[in-house]
Amino acid sequence: MRRREMVWVAALWAAAALSACAGAKPAQRGAAPSQASHPEVDTGLETCAGCHAQATPAVAAQWREGRHGMALVACFVCHGSTGQDFRARPESVGCRGCHPLQVSSVTRDGRTQGCFQCHPPHALRAQGKTSPHPPRGT
Amino acid sequence: MVIAGVLIETLPGAEPRVAARLLSVPGITLHGGDGHRRIAAVLDAPSGETLEQLSERLLAADEEILGIFPTFVGSP
Amino acid sequence: MSVSRRDFLKTAAATSALAALGVPGQARADGGEAKWVKSVCRYCGTGCGLFVGVQGGKVVAVRGDADNHNAGFLCVKGYLLPQIMNAPGRLLHPMIRKGDGFQQASWDEAMGLVAAKFQEAVQSFGPDAVGFYGSGQGLTEETYVANKLFKAGLRTNNVDGNPRLCMASATAGYITTYGKDEPMGCYEDLDHAEVFLIVGSNTAEAHPVLFRRIVQRKERNPDVKVIVLDPRRTPTSRIADLHLSFTPGTDLAILNAMANVLLAEGLADDRFIQDHLAFGEGQEPNRTRADYERFLGDYTPQKASAASGCSAEDIVKAARWFGAPGKRAISLWCMGVNQRSKGVWANNLLHNLHLVTGKIGLPGSTPLSLTGQPNACGGVRDGGALSHLLPYGRLVANEKHRTEMEKLWGIAPGTLSPKPGFATVDLFRAMEEGKLKCLYVMCTNPGQSLPNVDRYRKAMRREGAFLVVSEAFHPTRTSELADVVLPAALWAEKEGVYGCTERRYQLLEQAVEPQGEARPDFQILCDLARRLGHEKLVPFRSPAEAWTEILTLTKGTAYDFTGMTRERLRQAHGLLWPMPGTEHPGTKRRYVRGEDPLVPADHPQRVKFYGRPDARAVVWLRPQKPPEEVVDAAYPMYFTTGRVLEHWHTGTMTRRCKELEHANSEALAELHPQDAARLGLATGDAVRVTSRRGAETFRAKVTEGARVGLVFVQMHDDQRMCNKITIDAVDPISRQPEYKICAVKLEKA
Numbered sequence: 001m002r003r004r005e006m007v008w009v010a011a012l013w014a015a016a017a018l019s020a021c022a023g024a025k026p027a028q029r030g031a032a033p034s035q036a037s038h039p040e041v042d043t044g045l046e047t048c049a050g051c052h053a054q055a056t057p058a059v060a061a062q063w064r065e066g067r068h069g070m071a072l073v074a075c076f077v078c079h080g081s082t083g084q085d086f087r088a089r090p091e092s093v094g095c096r097g098c099h100p101l102q103v104s105s106v107t108r109d110g111r112t113q114g115c116f117q118c119h120p121p122h123a124l125r126a127q128g129k130t131s132p133h134p135p136r137g138t
Numbered sequence: 139m140v141i142a143g144v145l146i147e148t149l150p151g152a153e154p155r156v157a158a159r160l161l162s163v164p165g166i167t168l169h170g171g172d173g174h175r176r177i178a179a180v181l182d183a184p185s186g187e188t189l190e191q192l193s194e195r196l197l198a199a200d201e202e203i204l205g206i207f208p209t210f211v212g213s214p
Numbered sequence: 215m216s217v218s219r220r221d222f223l224k225t226a227a228a229t230s231a232l233a234a235l236g237v238p239g240q241a242r243a244d245g246g247e248a249k250w251v252k253s254v255c256r257y258c259g260t261g262c263g264l265f266v267g268v269q270g271g272k273v274v275a276v277r278g279d280a281d282n283h284n285a286g287f288l289c290v291k292g293y294l295l296p297q298i299m300n301a302p303g304r305l306l307h308p309m310i311r312k313g314d315g316f317q318q319a320s321w322d323e324a325m326g327l328v329a330a331k332f333q334e335a336v337q338s339f340g341p342d343a344v345g346f347y348g349s350g351q352g353l354t355e356e357t358y359v360a361n362k363l364f365k366a367g368l369r370t371n372n373v374d375g376n377p378r379l380c381m382a383s384a385t386a387g388y389i390t391t392y393g394k395d396e397p398m399g400c401y402e403d404l405d406h407a408e409v410f411l412i413v414g415s416n417t418a419e420a421h422p423v424l425f426r427r428i429v430q431r432k433e434r435n436p437d438v439k440v441i442v443l444d445p446r447r448t449p450t451s452r453i454a455d456l457h458l459s460f461t462p463g464t465d466l467a468i469l470n471a472m473a474n475v476l477l478a479e480g481l482a483d484d485r486f487i488q489d490h491l492a493f494g495e496g497q498e499p500n501r502t503r504a505d506y507e508r509f510l511g512d513y514t515p516q517k518a519s520a521a522s523g524c525s526a527e528d529i530v531k532a533a534r535w536f537g538a539p540g541k542r543a544i545s546l547w548c549m550g551v552n553q554r555s556k557g558v559w560a561n562n563l564l565h566n567l568h569l570v571t572g573k574i575g576l577p578g579s580t581p582l583s584l585t586g587q588p589n590a591c592g593g594v595r596d597g598g599a600l601s602h603l604l605p606y607g608r609l610v611a612n613e614k615h616r617t618e619m620e621k622l623w624g625i626a627p628g629t630l631s632p633k634p635g636f637a638t639v640d641l642f643r644a645m646e647e648g649k650l651k652c653l654y655v656m657c658t659n660p661g662q663s664l665p666n667v668d669r670y671r672k673a674m675r676r677e678g679a680f681l682v683v684s685e686a687f688h689p690t691r692t693s694e695l696a697d698v699v700l701p702a703a704l705w706a707e708k709e710g711v712y713g714c715t716e717r718r719y720q721l722l723e724q725a726v727e728p729q730g731e732a733r734p735d736f737q738i739l740c741d742l743a744r745r746l747g748h749e750k751l752v753p754f755r756s757p758a759e760a761w762t763e764i765l766t767l768t769k770g771t772a773y774d775f776t777g778m779t780r781e782r783l784r785q786a787h788g789l790l791w792p793m794p795g796t797e798h799p800g801t802k803r804r805y806v807r808g809e810d811p812l813v814p815a816d817h818p819q820r821v822k823f824y825g826r827p828d829a830r831a832v833v834w835l836r837p838q839k840p841p842e843e844v845v846d847a848a849y850p851m852y853f854t855t856g857r858v859l860e861h862w863h864t865g866t867m868t869r870r871c872k873e874l875e876h877a878n879s880e881a882l883a884e885l886h887p888q889d890a891a892r893l894g895l896a897t898g899d900a901v902r903v904t905s906r907r908g909a910e911t912f913r914a915k916v917t918e919g920a921r922v923g924l925v926f927v928q929m930h931d932d933q934r935m936c937n938k939i940t941i942d943a944v945d946p947i948s949r950q951p952e953y954k955i956c957a958v959k960l961e962k963a
Binding site: 080084085089091093107 | 149152155159160161162163164199200201202
Binding site: 141151154155157158161167168169170171173178180182 | 224232248267269270272273274275296297299300872
């Protein structure tokens with residue numbers, strides 16, 4: 001354990017030093033994998049769901065027929081835009097904006113149980129029979 | 139248990155957006171920001187390994203984060 | 215006090231990180247936990263409650279208020295609100311026009327110039343040479359100060375606002391039918407309704423959080439029926455059991471035909487009609503039920519079908535579902551009904567359906583007009599900040615009302631002018647004619663949002679005209695035309711009350727300090743009053759002081775919310791008026807015995823329409839009339855405008871949000887495949903849309919949801935403005951323009 005801590009600390013100090021030496025130039029992203037964000041798409045004309053209805057029909061249909069699709073909670077709400085803020089795998093933290101009670105009810109000591117364990121991505125309808133969340137209106 | 143003070147560097151101008159997303163990430167507490175490209179935060183993890191995973195996960199999940207730089211590391 | 219090793223380390227870690235940040239002044243003393251401040255969404259008239267997350271003096275997050283009507287839900291626009299605070303284009307200093315550009319000025323310099331120009335215009339040309347154009351987005355206290363300053367101080371009724379462009383026909387509909395403005399029902403009725411009649415409203419995109427509630431109701435109760443009347447097949451139609459598409463402008467015939475079926479098939483509530491209704495044509499309740507039935511003889515489903523292009527069977531089915539005995543029915547409508555030259559009549563016809571069936575004043579049975587802006591109801595309609603109104607249901611033209619207001623405001627008898635001021639389109643026409651010399655525009659964007667906009671853009675830049683624009687962002691399509699631009703504090707940087715669709719009033723608390731030199735409009739207007747010598751009229755040190763005065767004006771009116779103190783608003787998650795005492799819980803359903811404090815507890819019937827002298831609501835005989843402009847050989851297609859989910863109003867805020875900028879931000883000309891084929895257009899091709907007033911080029915989007923012969927363009931794009939094309943004809947009663955229908959020709963560009 002101790003060793004891993006040291007590795008982490010050393011690596012990041014090195015990165016910090018690099019950044020300091022580089023002056024105003026921002027530090028380079030190292031560990032982040034490259035993300036597909038469709039720079040070729042004309043977002044003025046196309047929506048994500050429009051193309052994905054053909055490209056990934058099952059996933060698009062899960063969303064479209066689910067509550068989020070019905071309420072037009074579009075792809076970019078969770079995934080970000082096609083720009084730098086695109087996230088292939090949204091974090092549970094994003095759910096908090098609309099579902100604060102539900103997220104806080106599965107958060108203990110600052111740790112949130114991942115929403116997508118019970119609410120499969122795109123359909124987002126809970127699979128289990130019992131809910132850890134308080135009923136609405138209470 | 140490892141506690142680290144970190145400076146999170148974001149794309150210029152992205153600080154408020156990144157801070158908003160980080161606000162409820164477990165294990166991270168925000169302490170301030172310059173409103174433009176840097177956030178002061180404390181990471182709190184059971185081990186150095188999870189601390190490392192947390193920082194990697196933040197970098198991977200959030201394209202607007204450019205780097206996470208420790209300013210302090212301690213173990214209670 | 216003992217500090218654990220862990221806490222010590224955390225403090226040390228935080229301190230080191232903050233030191234590295236290099237701006238210790240922005241660190242929060244309490245250790246950086248976000249502070250959550252109770253507020254309301256900045257955007258549409260749904261009025262979703264939310265909390266603003268503040269850290270280091272900045273808005274960093276929002277989360278929905280689970281204790282408010284929206285049950286914690288927000289739409290994408292609300293969720294992304296933090297981004298607008300620091301978005302590019304925030305105006306941070308006053309600006310004064312110098313030639314074709316602007317020069318930064320001090321507040322004193324800018325306000326000195328504004329006051330001098332207004333004073334000079336009043337002295338040389340009389341009070342009606344100046345005017346105020348406000349907004350359903352301003353806070354109630356801001357609008358109140360402007361209304362009082364102009365009407366009681368400068369003595370002109372030239373005070374109007376953009377609710378004239380979105381709500382005026384709904385207001386006039388409620389007043390003509392019931393004698394009082396504002397809906398009698400509430401959002402909770404959505405949870406009880408068994409039939410939804412949605413007319414001229416794309417609820418799914420324009421009011422997403424209310425739509426979610428409708429979807430939930432239908433999901434839990436599969437027997438619930440949803441009827442949508444809209445020429446376009448919008449996302450709202452996805453939950454429709456019946457969608458009636460029709461030729462634009464023919465819905466009056468359809469609504470009359472539905473009434474015809476209700477009466478012909480015995481679905482009317484005879485007892486309710488006898489007890490509670492009167493019938494009228496023109497302006498007086500001068501007709502009988504027999505007259506009404508004769509009038510409806512012209513509106514058989516077959517005749518309405520011929521006029522509208524939708525099937526007679528569908529009209530009959532819609533009427534039968536709506537009128538089914540024992541089934542609770544709600545109607546929801548928006549700009550498709552209001553933004554029409556026959557908008558008030560269309561509103562009356564919707565009310566008729568509820569009245570003849572007695573489906574009103576019951577949980578789930580109500581006519582509920584949806585509102586476009588967050589404070590159109592609270593600030594402008596209720597507050598009386600339109601050119602013909604005085605606060606809380608009083609009229610400029612009514613001597614008794616003027617005397618009442620003069621007493622309440624402590625001003626000399628005869629101060630208030632008996633002459634109604636100019637309604638919006640007339641206000642800008644007066645500017646065009648040179649009659650109106652100075653205009654103060656607050657929190658809105660007429661340089662983009664007015665119909666036939668190029669005409670009025672010229673008027674705003676006319677030689678001798680002086681335009682002041684108070685805005686959080688610059689340039690906008692209006693501020694670019696201004697002589698003085700004042701930097702207004704944005705949402706979350708100021709405090710005040712918003713009142714939404716269902717008579718729900720809510721306090722938005724200040725969460726952060728205004729940026730740069732920006733000031734809340736409340737403060738700017740009080741400063742203007744001081745400079746014009748009217749500081750005694752608006753001596754308020756804070757919006758809370760103005761609110762205390764506002765409460766006194768509602769006493770004894772149908773609005774009576776004297777029990778809605780600042781402290782109560784601070785604690786509550788929305789309060790519904792009437793609320794005549796601090797112990798009164800508020801009123802979900804008006805006119806209803808046992809709920810509405812203005813209906814005597816021993817009233818013999820379940821409802822009392824106390825708004826009219828005879829306590830009877832009026833069923834109006836309103837014939838089908840065509841829109842102002844119909845298609846012909848030269849302009850063979852209809853043109854209509856509307857909203858999309860991701861953007862709001864003129865896009866000044868949403869178009870500065872990163873995610874939203876990439877989503878649906880470009881105005882496209884949406885066309886049916888048949889029209890596209892005829893014109894040789896494919897998605898992405900440039901198409902020139904021309905009306906008798908103007909033209910604009912858009913890229914085409916070919917979609918099955920469009921109607922043959924109809925082009926749709928969204929209203930939010932400031933670069934491709936649909937309003938160059940729209941018509942500035944207005945409803946003769948409400949003075950609301952007919953944005954929804956005009957005639958155009960299309961050419962491949």
